Amino acid sequence: MLELFLKNKKNGKLLSRTILGLERETIRTTNLGNIALTSHPTKLGSAYTHPIIKTDFSESQVEYATKPSIQTRIVLKNLSDLHAYTQEAIQAEMLWPFSMPPILPEDDEKIPLALYGKTPDAEKKTIYRRGLGLRYGRKMQTISGVHVNVSFSKPLMEWVAKHRYNSKLTQDIQSEIYLDTIRNFNRYSFLILYFFGASPAMDKTFTKKIPNLEQFNENTYYGKHATTLRLSELGYTSQVQNSLFISTNSMKEYIADLCSAINTKFAPYSKYNKEGNSKKLQLNDHYLQIENEYYALVRPKQIPKGDERPIDSLNRRGIRYLEVRCIDVDPFSPIGVSEEAILFTQIYLMHCLLIESPKTSQKEKQDWDNNQYEVCWQGRKLSTNYTILGEKKTIVEAGNYLLKQMQGIAEFWDQNSKTNKFTEVIKNQMFKLEHPEETPSGAILKIFERDGIGFLDLGIKLASKYKKYFMQRGLEDKVRMKLDTMRDQSLIELKSIEDNTVVKKFTKLEKAEVCVGDE
DSSP: OHHHHHHOGGGHHHHHTOEEEEEEEEEEEOTTSBBOOSOOOGGGOOTTTOSSEEEOSBTTEEEEEOOOBSOHHHHHHHHHHHHHHHHHHHTTOEEOOSSSOSBOOSSGGGSOBOOOOSSHHHHHHHHHHHHHHHHHOHHHHTOOEEEEEEEOOHHHHHHHHHHHHSSOOOHHHHHHHHHHHHHHHHHHTHHHHHHHOOBSEEETTTSOOOTTOEEEETTEEEOTTOSBGGGSTTSSOOHHHHTOOOOOSOHHHHHHHHHHHHHSBOGGGGGGOSOBTTBOOOSOSBSOSSGGGOOOSEEEEOOOOTTOOHHHHHHHHOOOEEEEEEEEOOTTSTTSOOHHHHHHHHHHHHHHHHSOOOOOOHHHHHHHHHHHHHHHHHTTSTTOEEEETTEEEEHHHHHHHHHHHHHHHHHHHHHHHTOSHHHHHHHHHHHHHHOGGGSHHHHHHHHHHHHTOOHHHHHHHHHHHHHHHHHHHOOOHHHHHHHHHHHHHHHHHHHHHHHTSOOOOOOOOOOOTTSTTOO
16 A cells, blocks of 8 residues: 555645644753653642643653644744743753653652642642652653654545545544554554664662663663663553553454453552552552553543543544554753654554554563563674564664665655755665664763763753753744743642632543443
């Protein structure tokens, strides 16, 4: 189907209407590289009601969400504006430039949970985070990342529906097309982790030294061939979740399996049911407290309406876009993400969309997990093998084959947009296949050796550099006015919600209607 698509030059227009949005998480730090233990700044507004500046797990962890656009440059500018606005608000503090966190307190409990206000819903958000901290550790939850949200254009989806399903585009067909894309994404995801993994090292306060880690200096642990420890078992990989099989073969199976995970008790989590200091410790003792706890590299998404559960929104209106969650924070970019990573993700997703996508099995899912483990720890060792549809291939073998296919999409995209940036992106990745030291993870370790500095010193150096950059960059008056208005409105909205809400103790999570028996 890919060849058929590329035969018609008019199809280039279908690519250019792809809608893009970005999310980025970052830790506020002191000038010495300690996690900032201050509250989310009022100058940024309410993390509960602000539409684009929020907090993630911790009160110290800022999360941005850009407005979607078909133009990459607009999305990147919007993200840069949010960074500049934040830096003005936090003044003496800095924004940490790595996925792996800065200096953390020895006691997990001293890492502050995000707080959202006095309403039952606000309390629920904090309880959910308290549960995450107990299940996975608060230190792990301070790891930050970049999410790339992509929605294919309707004309493109109509073309795929016609040529793959011999059907008009319906809500159900659109969801199936997105699931086709997700399966292929997972099959070849080790490529993205190799090309853009940027977390091969960490500060010693994050974890105890384990056999897979080597010590660079007094404060730095690293993986010799590692690409993204963020997505290893030290980070967003859970053995408990890996035991689940959330099928992406159909919407019916996906929803049923996700319902099972949020309905089924996991006995070891029951020990957290006891309330401590009159505080509820978790939402429930199930495999997943809520849908968002599921750590997938890519997730199907629909925009919830009101208080609607995410799983209900998917069931009612199907898949609207894909959330790519496997991009590390790029320490060499002031905003934590490069245009190259975004453009490659778009080409990669287009490739996953336009090639055939066999149904998957639990055995293949185990192969995906094994591939992820290998690329996280041994990714820059080019002889490492990965299993793709039952065949063993090295990163060079698999990468060259897939990049040649993607090159056709890149050239097609460039012809339509009258640029060569997509082609250059593919060329850059081909170079990385032969030169692992030129990947972000390799470049970080190369700086360690060249400059004789470790993770903490490099993080402080880059954070200081970007702080100065954003303070000098400033903001256009109209942008500042718009963000000031958003801030003020978020604070007014929070007060209104709290003034008009009968504040009562949170009791249980609202039922997901599609999940029969959800408690």
